[in-house]
Amino acid sequence: MARLDRPVSRRQSQWLLLAAVTAFAPLATHMPVWLAVFAGAAFVWRGWIIQRGGRLPPRWLLVLLVIAGSLGVFFEYRSLFGRTPGIALLLIFLSLKLMELRAPRDAVVTVLLCYFLILGQFLFTQTILTACVTCLAVVITTAALLAANNDRPTIKQQFEHAGRLLLQALPFMLLLFVLFPRVNGPLWGLPEDRRTALSGLTDAMAPGTIAQLSQSDAIAFRVAFTGAFKGIAPAQSSLYWRGLVMPDFDGRTWRVSQTREAYTTPPYAEESRHSKPIDYELTLEPHGKRWLFALESPTTLPAESGLTRDYQLLSRQPVRSRMRYTQRAVPDIQKGLTDPPEVLQESLALPKNSNPRTRAIAISWRQRHGDNDAAILQAAEDFFSRQLLRYTLNPPLTGSDSVDEFLFDNKRGFCEHFASAFAFALRAAGVPARVVAGYQGGEINPVDGFLVVRQYDAHAWTEVWLSKQGWVRVDPTAIAAPRRIDSSLATAIPANETLPFLARNDMAWLKAIRYQIDAVTNGWNQWVLGYDPxxxxxxxxxxxxxxxxxxxxxxxxxxxxxxxxxxxxxxxxxxxRIDPVRRAWQRFTAKLAKRGIVWQPWEGPDTLAARAASQLPAHATKIHAIARSYARLRYAAHPPSKGLVELNQSIRDLSL
Amino acid sequence: MQPSEHHLLLTQLLTDINRIILGKKEPVRMALACLLAGGHLLVEDLPGVGKTTLAHVLARVLGLDLQRIQFTSDMLPADIIGVSVFDRASGAFHFHPGPIFTQMVLADELNRATPKAQSALLEAMEERQVTIEGATRALPAPFFVIATQNPAFQIGTFPLPESQLDRFLLKIELGYPDAAAERELLAGADRRQMVAELTPRLLPPQLLELQQKTRSVHASPALIAYIQALAAFTRSSPLWVAGLSPRAGLALLAVARAWALLDGRDHVLPEDVQAVLPGVIAHRLRFHDDTRKVGAGETANRLIEAVPLP
Incomplete structure (x- = not known):
């Protein structure tokens, strides 16, 4: 046990400094530079005092430094509470606490502070690497705690001891992890995560929006197919992950119009004409927005979510932490036959006086086909394929009549150009149409069988309303670049255009490594971080x-x-398993202890007997006899056969 | 001889010695235990406290031939182990044995000699034989070396390296006598004369029998465990540069047996181990903090109090 009057030794100070530095180092990157320098300088100063000697700074200086540090934090964050300011304050306290290690109590406070800050790392990141760093830091801090109580063992012994203790705690930790009743919500969520910028689709689509996303290989979500499609993912061309519906067009930008949930259960019939339902579980990476992604058409809704009038799946709360939901999709469900007229009206609205050439040709389709919307749709598709449009990541910039320029002048565009132009043309011909954004395709990770959908899989397509069929999905990109839909982005764009590394088809071995890493990360996300109720x-x-x-x-x-x-x-x-001779001795020493003669564990029987006899002269003979008898039993080659019985008897007879 | 006879004889030996070496019962007992255990003895102290007298007394009462080698800085190995000299008359080399060919060697002021001369003696101590020009010559049995050494801070000394110190089973210090003993010494007869007048109590075969008896003193598993725990503790403790070697553990057990025999017991007690511990570890454990002058007794006490009896 730590004695309260003992000063903290040099060795203990070294241990505590090591623990503090390991707790501090991973957090330093999340702190403002001045704070990292502040704490770093304090550690160096403390190390200098340990190595070269010198006096600890006086208390008034420490008080000044605490005040200065706290003011610094306040002016940096305008607050002393919340995740980052809180951790920053604790780091300042830790770095200065090392300057006043005067009693074992200070050492214990330092160690507890270190433990807390180590846990604090999880408030910033929760990757496997973080977990490994944390484990290491916990071992070091535990060793420092042991050293705070006993600094005699060597460094190796302290680490072994700490490791042993933590390993003994491991089964309990696992039990608690697996069995402790879970609550809904992320393990490490904190309200402050709100402001973090996350990549992903936004609620507006202008030319270039999605092409920008195609440069990111960040993961959007992962999908595990279950049921009939377990192990065999559905065909790439059917994987349209529907996300945002954008009926609102201002001549350049398409926008989401409705963010109100209209339905809490799907308003369409579940039965399908001829396709199998697709069961899957989708793990969505946080993107900070409310919309969820799903294959068409979801038959059940994830918890805490609803459908808008245009069947956009919306979560009640923005997705700020990894979210997992189970889905059953039934393709070929007819939707929208009974849509309210204002929805259709909205899907016909066009800005005035824009894109005259497209309008003219659209009006010519209407004149030719009368009120046969299906024939107009066919005419539009024919027109798109006749124009020999090219699919490219680097389309030229467009002016105010972006649809005209794309269709008639430069004829080069990415999926948003195709979707935008197609929806515009159909609206101009009087057919309700809208743009839908989401992701298309994905890639199966052969290691764990998960379908990984990344930001570069972002895609935009159109939905067209036909009177007999309701809303029908039409992908104009497929007309110009069918391989984008059938296989992948890399096969569809010209070879000289740059793509993120993971989207490319060369460098197979590096990709294989990435698959492995991604599978491990996914396992971690699914089973450790995502271990929910x-x-x-x-x-x-x-x-x-x-x-x-x-x-x-x-x-x-x-x-x-x-x-x-x-x-x-x-x-x-x-x-x-302590032998009976030993127990007899313990009874004897217990009797002596009652008279204030405490047996030291290193004292031999004769030594104790001599000490006891000098204090209790009346019992000297008996005490000596007991000690001799015990010594013979324990140390002689041939102890007397009845020695133990006699020893016990004489200990009983000894009444002090 | 019966056990009680051993005890009687050993008590007589101690009485004889203590009559001449006054007020030094503990070191004398240690010295005798060292010889009973068959080891060599290192006596370290200032000149004039009775180191040489102790050697003379021991040789006398144990009935051993004593040769004294005074070590000096110009001494050569041949001065210790002997030399072959050409005999003109017979036309051949003849070996002239050095002073080491005796039952007891008093190596006086060992640390005044150069390392080369020191090692000639120390090798003989270890091997109990001497090899000169290809011929191996056994040393007599019993063979004892009592080396004396001045504390290293005196001028003109070559301190013995740790590896060689390890060859001495025990190191003892005599120290100044207490007031009463010193007065008696001053008033008493000439020590040299008294030594000469002593009658030997033993013959060499009897001494060998006593040594045999020492080796057969029983060490119980609990005691073996204790010695092991002591050695293990010195290895894990940051106090010392290096822990006790297994050879040191054997030494500790051997001397503890002799100590038990001197007490008239046929088994070793932890007290025996604790009593001889200072002499066994004093020259084997070195503190990290070398500047502190810590006595053998204090070192041993620290060790004893840190290791509970198993």
């Missing part, structure tokens, strides 16, 4: 347990109790 239920059901939280608590209590019982039993057994 649902996963817990799944796992426990698979283990044949009823996953009610009451049962889980009971199971947890039983398992922890059983382990503790086992441990206690083991300790007791160890004690049982």
């Amino acid at each position: 649902q996963r817990q239920r799944d796992l426990l059901t698979r283990l044949g347990l009823d996953a009610d939280w009451r049962n889980m608590t009971a199971l947890l209590t039983i398992l922890c109790g059983a382990s503790l019982l086992l441990l206690t039993g083991w300790v007791l057994r160890q004690r049982e």
Whole structure:
């Protein structure tokens, strides 16, 4: 035990400094530069004092530094509360606490501060790397805690001891992780994450918006197919991950018009004419917006979400942490046959006096085909293929009549140009049409079988309303670049255009490594970070347990109790194994201890007997006899056969 | 001889010695234990406290031949182990044995000699034989070396390296006598004369039998475990540069056995180990902080109090 009057030794200071630096280093990158320098300088100063000697700074200077640091944090963040300012304050306290290590109490406070800051890392990142760094830091800090109590063992022994202790704690940690009843919501979510910028689709689409996304290989979401499609993903060309519906056009930009949920259950019939339902589980990376992605057409809605009038899937809260939902999609469901007229009206609106050439040709289709909308749609598709449009990542900039310029002048564009022009042309011909943005395709990771959809899979297409069929998906990009839809982006664009590394088709070995890393990361996300009530239920059901939280608590209590019982039993057994001679000696020393003669564990029997006899001269003979008898039993080659019985008897007879 | 006879004989030996070396019961007992355990003894202290007298007394009462080698800085190995000289009359080389060919060697002021001369003696101590010009010559049995050494801070000394110190089973210090003993010494007869008048109590075969008896003193598993725990602790403790070697553990056990025999016991107690610990570890453990002058007793106490009895 730490004695309160003992000063903190040099060795202990070194340990504490090491623990503080390991707790600080990973956090430094999240801190403002001045703070990192402040804490770093404090550590260097402390190290200097340890190595070269010197006095610790006086208390008034520390108080000044604390005030200065706190003011710095306040002016940096305009607050002393919340994630980053809180951690920043604690880092300042930690770096200055090292300057006043005067008693073991200070050492313990430092260690606890280190533990807290180590956990604080998870408020910033939760990757596997973070977990590894954290484990290392916990070992070092635990070793420092051990050293704070006993600084005699070597560095290696301290680490071994700390490692052993933590390994012993590991089973309990796993039990608690698996069985402790989970609450909904992320393990490490904090309200402050709101302002973080995340890449992904936005609620408006202008020329260039999606081409920009095609330069990012960040993951949008991962999909595990289950049911009939387990192990065999549906064809690439059917993987349209519908996200935002944009009926609102101002001549250049398409926008989402509705963000109100209209339906809490799908308003269309579930039965399909001839296609199999697709079951899957989608893990969405946080993108900070409300919309969710799903294959057409979802038959159930994720928890806390709804459909808008144009069947856009919306979560009630912005997606700020990884979110997982199970879906069953039925293709070929007819939707929108009963849509209210204002929805159709909205899908016909056009800005006045824009794109005259497209309008003219659209009006010519209407004149030729009368009120046959399906024939007009066919005419539009024919027109798009006749124009020999080229699919490219680097289209030329367009002016105010962007659709005209794309269709008649430069004839080069990315998917947003195609979708925009197609929807415009149909509206000009009087057919309700709108732009839909989402993702198309994805890539199966052969390691874990997950379909990974990245930002460069972002895509835009159109939906056209036909009186007999409702809303029909039409992808004008497929007319010019069918390979974008059938296979991937890389096969569809010209070879000289640059793509993010993962979207490319060369460098297979590097890609294989990335697959591995991604599979591990995904496993981590799914099973560690994403271990939510649902996963817990799944796992426990698979283990044949009823996953009610009451049962889980009971199971947890039983398992922890059983382990503790086992441990206690083991300790007791160890004690049982102490031989009877030893126990006799313990009884003897206990008797002496009552008279204030405490046996030191290093004292031999004769030494103790001599000491005891001098203090209790009346019992000297008996004490000496007991000690001699014990010594013979323990150390002689041939102890007397009845020695133990006699020893016990004489200890009983000894009444002090 | 019966066990009680051993004890009687050893008590007589101690009485004889203590009559001449006054007020030094503990070191004398240690010295005798060292010889019973068959090891060599290093006596370190200032000149004139009775180191040489101790050697003379021991040789006398144990009935051993004593040769004294006074080490100096110009000494050569041949001065210790002997030399072959050409005999003109027979036309051949004849070996003239050095002073080492005896039962007990008093190596006086060992640390005044150069390392080369020191190592000639130390090798003989270890091997108990001497190899000169290809011929190996056994040294007599029993063979003891009692080396004396001045504390290293005196001028003109070559301190012995740790590896060679390890060859001495025990290191003892005599120190100044207490007031009463010193007065008695001043008033008493000439020590040299008294030594000459002593009668030997033992013959060499009896001494060998006593040594045999020492080796058969019982060490219980609990005691073996204790010695091991002591050695293990010195290895893990940051106090010392290096821990005790297994050879040191063997030395500790051997001397503890002799100590038990001197007490008339046929088994070793932890107290025996604790009693001889200072002499066994004083020249084997070196503190990290070398500037502090820590006595053998304090070192041993620290060690004893850190290791509980198993």
